[in-house]
Amino acid sequence: MAETSTKAEYFVGVDLGGTKILSGVFNNSLALQTTSKLSTKPQRGVDAVIDRIARCVHDSVDEADLTIKQVAGVGIGAPGSVNFDSGTVIFAPNMPGWENVPLRKHLEKALGLPVFVENDCNIGALGVYGAELKSKPASMVGIFVGTGIGGGLIVNGQLYSGFNHTAGEIGHMVLEINGPKCGCGNKGCFEALASRTAIFQRIKEGIKDGQKTLLTDMLGDDLGDLRSGDLRKAIRRGDKFTDKVIEEAAEYIGIATANLINILNPEVVVLGGGVMEALEDEMMSIIVETANDYAMAGTMKGVEIICSKLGDHAGITGGAVLARSEIRKKKSDA
Amino acid sequence: MAETSTKAEYFVGVDLGGTKILSGVFNNSLALQTTSKLSTKPQRGVDAVIDRIARCVHDSVDEADLTIKQVAGVGIGAPGSVNFDSGTVIFAPNMPGWENVPLRKHLEKALGLPVFVENDCNIGALGVYGAELKSKPASMVGIFVGTGIGGGLIVNGQLYSGFNHTAGEIGHMVLEINGPKCGCGNKGCFEALASRTAIFQRIKEGIKDGQKTLLTDMLGDDLGDLRSGDLRKAIRRGDKFTDKVIEEAAEYIGIATANLINILNPEVVVLGGGVMEALEDEMMSIIVETANDYAMAGTMKGVEIICSKLGDHAGITGGAVLARSEIRKKKSDA
Numbered sequence: 001m002a003e004t005s006t007k008a009e010y011f012v013g014v015d016l017g018g019t020k021i022l023s024g025v026f027n028n029s030l031a032l033q034t035t036s037k038l039s040t041k042p043q044r045g046v047d048a049v050i051d052r053i054a055r056c057v058h059d060s061v062d063e064a065d066l067t068i069k070q071v072a073g074v075g076i077g078a079p080g081s082v083n084f085d086s087g088t089v090i091f092a093p094n095m096p097g098w099e100n101v102p103l104r105k106h107l108e109k110a111l112g113l114p115v116f117v118e119n120d121c122n123i124g125a126l127g128v129y130g131a132e133l134k135s136k137p138a139s140m141v142g143i144f145v146g147t148g149i150g151g152g153l154i155v156n157g158q159l160y161s162g163f164n165h166t167a168g169e170i171g172h173m174v175l176e177i178n179g180p181k182c183g184c185g186n187k188g189c190f191e192a193l194a195s196r197t198a199i200f201q202r203i204k205e206g207i208k209d210g211q212k213t214l215l216t217d218m219l220g221d222d223l224g225d226l227r228s229g230d231l232r233k234a235i236r237r238g239d240k241f242t243d244k245v246i247e248e249a250a251e252y253i254g255i256a257t258a259n260l261i262n263i264l265n266p267e268v269v270v271l272g273g274g275v276m277e278a279l280e281d282e283m284m285s286i287i288v289e290t291a292n293d294y295a296m297a298g299t300m301k302g303v304e305i306i307c308s309k310l311g312d313h314a315g316i317t318g319g320a321v322l323a324r325s326e327i328r329k330k331k332s333d334a
Numbered sequence: 335m336a337e338t339s340t341k342a343e344y345f346v347g348v349d350l351g352g353t354k355i356l357s358g359v360f361n362n363s364l365a366l367q368t369t370s371k372l373s374t375k376p377q378r379g380v381d382a383v384i385d386r387i388a389r390c391v392h393d394s395v396d397e398a399d400l401t402i403k404q405v406a407g408v409g410i411g412a413p414g415s416v417n418f419d420s421g422t423v424i425f426a427p428n429m430p431g432w433e434n435v436p437l438r439k440h441l442e443k444a445l446g447l448p449v450f451v452e453n454d455c456n457i458g459a460l461g462v463y464g465a466e467l468k469s470k471p472a473s474m475v476g477i478f479v480g481t482g483i484g485g486g487l488i489v490n491g492q493l494y495s496g497f498n499h500t501a502g503e504i505g506h507m508v509l510e511i512n513g514p515k516c517g518c519g520n521k522g523c524f525e526a527l528a529s530r531t532a533i534f535q536r537i538k539e540g541i542k543d544g545q546k547t548l549l550t551d552m553l554g555d556d557l558g559d560l561r562s563g564d565l566r567k568a569i570r571r572g573d574k575f576t577d578k579v580i581e582e583a584a585e586y587i588g589i590a591t592a593n594l595i596n597i598l599n600p601e602v603v604v605l606g607g608g609v610m611e612a613l614e615d616e617m618m619s620i621i622v623e624t625a626n627d628y629a630m631a632g633t634m635k636g637v638e639i640i641c642s643k644l645g646d647h648a649g650i651t652g653g654a655v656l657a658r659s660e661i662r663k664k665k666s667d668a
Contacts, residue, residue: 173593
């Protein structure tokens with residue numbers, strides 16, 4: 001149980017997704033105290049979502065037997081294009097109506113706390129970097145493989161977000177010109193080859209073409225409620241087709257990893273996201289081997305390719321890392 | 335003609351290539367005074383090449399009616415993997431025997447001047463950034479298309495070379511899995527699709543397959559002495575085949591540019607190298623259009639894609655930029 005001091009020494013990290021809101025309370029050493037979850041319900045409109053975020057933050061603080069006055073600040077990751085300086089969500093493709101929403105302003109008013117807003121993949125990278133790697137490497141690339149694929153870059157020990165704050169859109173790196181169609185309208189993007197969406201589509205197409213797989217025994221012919229964990233189960237039960245699809249996806253991730261190592265030569269590459277969390281054992285060795293094959297001689301020396309242990313908590317952890325570092329910066333400036 | 339002051343206020347930039355050594359003398363405002371050129375003759379061994387570099391530097395200084403005492407420092411770009419801190423060429427694939435050569439130490443002894451050694455593409459990027467863009471953008475990606483393809487990254491106003499000093503190996507970013515074989519052993523690298531080598535190979539294969547082209551009228555059936563400028567001439571005379579090959583290469587460069595914009599979101603992308611110098615008019619509009627098609631919504635806002643005007647002088651200019659900034663740093667540290 002958390003201490004009952006009234007000093008504001010806790011931080012809340014929030015992961016705002018198109019489906020769910022996750023809020024986590026962290027102490028000053030970035031140890032997670034409690035989490036709370038609410039569905040996002042974006043169809044109810046922007047104001048309703050902001051109310052739900054505030055409620056979720058309050059819920060998580062209450063779960064930790066704390067009051068909101070014991071929280072020093074909140075860091076939140078939003079899915080889309082974010083202007084960190086103004087705290088505005090410029091555009092969130094999965095949430096209708098989210099255009100130029102001053103999320104920081106609204107949340108600061110609702111919570112009475114300093115709020116910091118970042119892109120969800122940037123904040124995930126920051127969580128892995130600050131909490132899992134203890135900010136030790138000089139540079140890091142985070143690759144998050146889930147429904148889509150996103151990335152976050154750490155350069156010279158700092159989050160790097162580029163000119164329009166969009167750096168790290170690695171899911172739309174073209175790996176195969178004339179490859180499968182991507183949601184963005186182009187072809188052969190990394191995301192169209194190796195995201196959960198791409199993997200599920202390849203499995204469904206295979207079944208349509210008459211491929212035999214244990215997945216239909218497990219879930220029925222339409223695979224209605226297919227999840228990444230089901231793929232792991234099928235592979236462990238000896239399903240050759242699923243194994244082949246996952247092996248191919250891991251090779252694509254390995255090639256993308258090598259591209260990023262050739263371009264950026266980071267000290268550490270961290271893989272995360274739902275697909276990696278469910279299929280780490282099945283995919284990591286293939287990813288590392290493929291990356292070694294494709295990276296230029298000399299670039300890989302001492303470079304680590306690892307799988308994050310934060311799983312679904314990368315975003316909330318990053319929110320706490322962000323809030324803590326921004327508040328420390330403000331204090332040292334004052 | 336240069337001034338006759340004896341203050342050391344000039345900088346020499348050297349571009350060391352597998353074929354030729356180019357040395358340029360620059361004044362304190364980075365205006366080029368004179369250049370000198372010698373063939374590299376790498377087959378004569380490492381020591382002979384180092385002697386030739388020193389001779390080329392002396393020649394260029396003498397051409398400018400200066401003495402070596404009026405030079406404050408020398409910056410040199412070497413083709414391969416370089417350790418900037420130690421001034422060592424770790425490996426240069428096109429120059430036999432160049433492994434762990436302490437180039438800085440040897441040249442400082444030969445010239446009696448401070449010497450700074452960088453990778454050739456890094457130094458080219460630095461030349462474009464410091465002299466052509468006056469160090470104004472916060473971030474820049476340089477893409478150099480010549481015999482091979484290399485790159486250089488400017489991040490937060492500084493050259494960024496990564497963990498093993500190999501960042502910017504953009505020529506080996508895979509764009510087409512199972513595409514044409516690359517010199518590095520992999521398939522479908524950017525360099526295997528759009529370098530001068532790749533372009534020439536596609537033209538030669540086309541001719542073998544019976545394609546008609548003005549190039550054979552101009553140069554004979556074996557295209558013995560084909561240069562990038564010949565492609566420009568053939569296109570301007572209405573050669574459809576050459577036009578198509580160059581259009582395709584420009585599309586590949588556009589896709590690679592979009593990948594880099596998606597990943598790094600730089601303020602400026604600068605294209606340079608021999609192919610761009612010869613074919614700027616034929617390629618730039620296609621490159622920009624393709625990059626706009628492939629870059630994610632929002633990432634391109636205000637991002638400039640331009641062609642360097644430095645041409646073959648990017649490397650020597652970068653050498654002068656490097657020497658000037660390093661010597662200023664030392665002075666301000668002192």
